[in-house]
Amino acid sequence: GGPGNYSAAARRPLHSAQAVDVASASSFRAFEILHLHLDLRAEFGPPGPGPGSRGLSGTATLELRCLLPEGASELRLDSHSCLEVTAATLRRGQPGDQQAPAEPVPFHTQPFSHYGQALCVAFRQPCGAADRFELELTYRVGEGPGVCWLAPEQTAGKKKPFVYTQGQAVLNRAFFPCFDTPAVKCTYSALIEVPDGFTAVMSADTWEKRGPNKFFFQMSHPIPSYLIALAIGDLASAEVGPRSRVWAEPCLIEAAKEEYSGVIEEFLATGEKLFGPYVWGRYDLLFMPPSFPFGGMENPCLTFVTPCLLAGDRSLADVIIHEISHSWFGNLVTNANWGEFWLNEGFTMYAQRRISTILFGAAYTCLEAATGRALLRQHMNVSGEENPLNKLRVKIEPGVDPDDTYNETPYEKGYCFVSYLAHLVGDQDQFDKFLKAYVDEFKFQSILAEDFLEFYLEYFPELKKKGVDSIPGFEFDRWLNTPGWPPYLPDLSPGDSLMKPAEELAELWVTSEPDMQAIEAVAISTWKTYQLVYFLDKILQKSPLPPGNVKKLGETYPKISNAQNAELRLRWGQIILKNDYQEEFQKVKDFLQSQGKQKYTLPLYHAMMGGSEMARTLAKDTFAATASQLHSNVVNYVQQILAPKDS
Numbered sequence: 001g002g003p004g005n006y007s008a009a010a011r012r013p014l015h016s017a018q019a020v021d022v023a024s025a026s027s028f029r030a031f032e033i034l035h036l037h038l039d040l041r042a043e044f045g046p047p048g049p050g051p052g053s054r055g056l057s058g059t060a061t062l063e064l065r066c067l068l069p070e071g072a073s074e075l076r077l078d079s080h081s082c083l084e085v086t087a088a089t090l091r092r093g094q095p096g097d098q099q100a101p102a103e104p105v106p107f108h109t110q111p112f113s114h115y116g117q118a119l120c121v122a123f124r125q126p127c128g129a130a131d132r133f134e135l136e137l138t139y140r141v142g143e144g145p146g147v148c149w150l151a152p153e154q155t156a157g158k159k160k161p162f163v164y165t166q167g168q169a170v171l172n173r174a175f176f177p178c179f180d181t182p183a184v185k186c187t188y189s190a191l192i193e194v195p196d197g198f199t200a201v202m203s204a205d206t207w208e209k210r211g212p213n214k215f216f217f218q219m220s221h222p223i224p225s226y227l228i229a230l231a232i233g234d235l236a237s238a239e240v241g242p243r244s245r246v247w248a249e250p251c252l253i254e255a256a257k258e259e260y261s262g263v264i265e266e267f268l269a270t271g272e273k274l275f276g277p278y279v280w281g282r283y284d285l286l287f288m289p290p291s292f293p294f295g296g297m298e299n300p301c302l303t304f305v306t307p308c309l310l311a312g313d314r315s316l317a318d319v320i321i322h323e324i325s326h327s328w329f330g331n332l333v334t335n336a337n338w339g340e341f342w343l344n345e346g347f348t349m350y351a352q353r354r355i356s357t358i359l360f361g362a363a364y365t366c367l368e369a370a371t372g373r374a375l376l377r378q379h380m381n382v383s384g385e386e387n388p389l390n391k392l393r394v395k396i397e398p399g400v401d402p403d404d405t406y407n408e409t410p411y412e413k414g415y416c417f418v419s420y421l422a423h424l425v426g427d428q429d430q431f432d433k434f435l436k437a438y439v440d441e442f443k444f445q446s447i448l449a450e451d452f453l454e455f456y457l458e459y460f461p462e463l464k465k466k467g468v469d470s471i472p473g474f475e476f477d478r479w480l481n482t483p484g485w486p487p488y489l490p491d492l493s494p495g496d497s498l499m500k501p502a503e504e505l506a507e508l509w510v511t512s513e514p515d516m517q518a519i520e521a522v523a524i525s526t527w528k529t530y531q532l533v534y535f536l537d538k539i540l541q542k543s544p545l546p547p548g549n550v551k552k553l554g555e556t557y558p559k560i561s562n563a564q565n566a567e568l569r570l571r572w573g574q575i576i577l578k579n580d581y582q583e584e585f586q587k588v589k590d591f592l593q594s595q596g597k598q599k600y601t602l603p604l605y606h607a608m609m610g611g612s613e614m615a616r617t618l619a620k621d622t623f624a625a626t627a628s629q630l631h632s633n634v635v636n637y638v639q640q641i642l643a644p645k646d647s
Contacts (some may be wrong), residue, residue, distance in 0.1 A: 012441075015450040016336035021181040022398045023170050023338055025110070025118035027076040028179035034132075035063040038176055038190040042200070042232050044161045047149070048142035054149050054163070057140035058193075060176040064135060066127045073126040075135070078173035078180035079109065079119035082144025085177065088121055091134040102136070115145070115401045116173045116180070137177050145632055146174030154629045155233065155289045156307060157249045160197070162233035162289050164304065166297060166631075167226035169338050169402040178225045183336045183446050185222035192217070192230065199235040201247055203227055203299035205281040219300070221279060222444050224334050229299035231286055240285075241265035247302075248287035255310045256287050263317060267324050270355045275328040276436045279443075283324065291596040293631040295319045298326035306597050308566035315529035315565060318356060318368055325351035328439050336446040338402035342392045343452065346414015347435075350422075353415070354432070366495030367530045369415070373489070374537050376412035380485060382606075383407065390483035392417060393449060403633065416486035417479050423488065424468050425460060434459055449480055498531050506538035509553055512546040516556075524557065529565055536560065536571035543578040550579040561587075570600045577607040577615055585614070589622045596630045598637070605641045 021028075040058035048055060066072050079085070088107045093100035103124065110118040119137075127133060141147055150162040165175045173180040192200040192215045201207065204217035219228075236250045238257040244264040246256040264283060272278050284302045287310065296319050297304040303323040309316045329347035349372070356365040380390055388395065390409050396402055422431040434456070441455055453476055457464040469476040474487050505522050508514055524532065539545070539553070554561035554572075561584070563569050573588040575581075588604060608619035623638055630638070 012451075012455075014445065015448045015454075016183065016446050019183060019336045019448055021183050021337040022396055023113075023402050024078055024179065024181040024183075025076060025112035025116060026078045026179045026181065027072075027074075028181050028184050030066070030068050030072050031075060031179075032065045032067055033062060033179055033184060033186040034065060036176070036178065036186055036188040036228075037061040037063075038188070038192075040190070041193040042163060042195070042198070044149075044163070044195060053142055054161075055140050055142040056147060056163075056175075059136050059138050060178075061134055061136045062178075064133055066129055066131045066133075069129050071126045071128045071131070073123050075121045075123070076110075077119045077121070077177040078112075078116050078170075079177045080116050080141075080144055080146065080174035081109075082146075082174050083119075083139055083141050083177065085109075085119060085137055085139040087136075087138040089136045090121075090123065091136070092127070092131065094132060105135075113399050113401070115170055115403075119177050139177065141175065144174040146171040148631060150289050150291060151628075154291050155249060157234060157251045160234040162231070164231040164233075164288065164292075165229050166293075166304075167229060167299075168297065169226060169341075169406075171403075172225045172228060175228075175230075180225050181337065182224040182226060182334050185224050185334070185444060185446065187219055187222055188228055189218040190216070190230070192232070194232050197234065198232050200230065200232045201235065201284075201286060201302060202231075203229040203302050205301050221300075223300055223331065224446065227298075227300055227331060229297070229302070229304065231288070231304065233289075235286075237284075241268075243268070243281065244283050244285070246285045246287065248307075249289070252287055252307060252310065255312070256285070259310055259312070259314055260285065260320070263314065264320065264324075266359065267317075267321050267355060270358050271324055271327065271351070274354055274358075274432055274435070275325075275351060276439050278327055279332065280327055283327070285320070290594060291629045291631060293596060293598045293601075293634050295597060295599060296323040298323045298330060300327070300331050306566075306595065308595050308597060308600075311529075311565045313529070313565070316567065318352060321355050322348060322352040325355065332444065333439055333442040334446040336448050337396075338405070339394045339396050340448055341394070341402075341405075342410035342414035342417070343447065343449065345410040346392070346416075346418050349411050349415035350418040351435070362494035363497050364495075364528065364530065366492040367498045367528075367534055369490070370492050370495055370499060371530060371533055371537060372408075372412050372415070373492070376408045379408040385484040388483055391481055393480040413486050416489060419490035420474065420479070420486075420488040421456060423490070424463055498528075499534055502527075502531055502535035503538055506535055506542060509539060509545060509549055510542050512549075514549060514552065519556065525559070529567060532560060533567050533571060536568065536575060540571060540574050540578060543575055545579055550575060550581045551583070554581075554584065566591075566595065566597070566600060570603065573604050574607050577604070577611045580612045580615065582612075582614055585618050589618065589625070592622050593626055593629075596626070596634060598631075598634050601630070601634055602637055602641065605638050609641055 040056045045052045045054045088105050089102045090105045091100045091102045107121045112118050148164050152158050155162045194200050200215040202217040204219040206218040208216045210216050235247050236253045237245045237247045239245045240261045241264045248256045280301050282301050286304050287307050288304050292306050325348045330344035335343040353365050394405050425431045508519050569591045576584045608615045
């Protein structure tokens with residue numbers, strides 16, 4: 001889609017056009033970025049610096065247009081101290097105009113924050129308003145936060161190294177110099193050279209092998225910088241649907257195919273019915289090495305996911321549905337800065353649960369939403385309801401890494417706000433139609449809450465007339481800017497049929513002499529994963545249990561105490577720690593050695609450090625054994641849990 005398609009921009013001046021992004025050092029309002037091309041060679045070796053060390057090297061070419069009426073004599077890009085830029089050349093005129101001479105231009109770096117720096121490029125002659133030019137930067141990146149190098153032992157196959165990039169929120173400035181803000185979007189292409197026996201994949205709609213060791217990629221729709229992603233490793237692929245394949249290390253490819261064959265298309269088709277066309281062409285999944293810190297990262301065309309999703313029972317599909325939902329909410333309509341992250345995540349949670357309701361029914365979806373609500377409750381208990389992070393619109397102060405504001409609020413409180421707006425409409429079909437219109441209105445653009453809420457009130461003029469934006473206690477302003485528990489909670493009672501039995505069973509385990517006959521009469525073998533999760537959450541809330549009960553619980557339900565499913569392993573680990581059940585401590589360590597997902601790792605370290613002397617020792621031992629396998633962000637967070645800075 002070229003700029004000609006964006007008639008919405010002509011119809012409606014966006015609030016986001018004026019929005020600031022304190023997390024970017026770049027001059028993204030002074031220049032329009034039209035296209036980015038990366039030409040990089042990957043080399044695996046020992047960690048740098050030094051000759052032969054691992055790194056990506058080559059060029060980044062940015063196609064730009066000056067937006068300032070008075071012209072400009074300097075361009076600022078986001079960069080990072082781990083990016084070593086060695087040359088900058090400028091070519092004026094239309095792109096591909098080889099007649100235009102390429103002139104070297106001076107550049108220097110300027111400090112910005114602990115997570116990035118500015119790369120300042122000076123023009124010898126100022127560029128005029130609307131002038132187009134190409135800037136080619138020659139650079140290398142070795143060790144740094146944006147490019148994650150894994151040694152063979154950190155992969156599933158343990159034979160070959162692996163490298164991947166993680167852009168969200170502000171890490172791609174440590175992968176290539178860019179306007180590292182979600183406020184602006186561009187198309188991109190890349191030529192990646194890899195060593196023998198390696199395969200490269202990217203978040204792009206075309207993937208071509210060029211010669212034995214080169215791969216060419218193109219993304220034909222504009223996307224924000226954080227969605228450009230690369231992975232290189234020993235990778236195999238298998239088709240699992242008409243527009244989907246799974247990528248994984250060879251030792252995991254059969255399991256991945258087994259788990260996802262035939263299911264992805266149903267998720268995509270349901271999303272399209274609800275929210276409009278899936279514009280990205282393919283939807284592929286890349287199963288990451290175990291140290292990947294997230295459940296999933298919604299890189300367009302190619303979602304990166306944790307291997308924890310290979311549960312062997314298709315029970316964790318909601319994570320895939322979540323990432324698929326980002327194809328509309330986040331990737332197509334994007335938050336203009338990271339303080340508005342709820343626009344990406346609250347809508348995606350709502351969309352995920354709409355798809356899940358259609359495919360799996362209301363009872364199951366309400367149960368899953370109840371576990372989400374429990375996570376929000378837990379987060380607010382730990383952080384304090386009045387914590388400013390518990391607003392939907394977070395004020396990110398200059399110098400604060402947006403990643404450090406990450407929590408459950410934008411997801412689950414965001415979901416509650418979108419649900420409240422649906423409740424005001426009072427008709428699910430009407431609200432579904434509205435969401436489709438919203439996506440169509442703002443596609444390929446970045447917005448603020450005001451843009452969305454004005455559109456909502458214009459779409460439903462009768463609600464605007466009623467003044468629904470200022471109902472006492474439920475004011476839109478309060479939703480956005482007051483921390484604390486959501487003023488409205490969607491009704492999850494359809495989940496009662498699944499929750500009640502779980503609550504009743506948990507009650508039976510709290511008595512000092514559990515009634516084993518009553519307990520054995522409950523057939524949990526038929527329960528879905530989320531019903532078991534809900535049951536374990538209740539057990540955890542009631543812990544510590546009377547002495548001996550946890551041991552008995554584990555013996556009664558080997559399906560839980562010996563689970564392979566990560567969601568169950570997390571809860572069982574938390575229960576073990578809360579009850580100081582030391583015979584099973586090894587299971588916590590085993591789980592943390594098997595994967596490095598942030599959402600599983602941090603709660604278990606919190607639980608260990610909040611537990612007995614033995615539990616605290618377990619935390620230190622486990623961290624010593626696993627630190628080398630973890631993502632750098634996760635290492636920092638665990639270190640803060642083990643030795644809080646403020647203590």
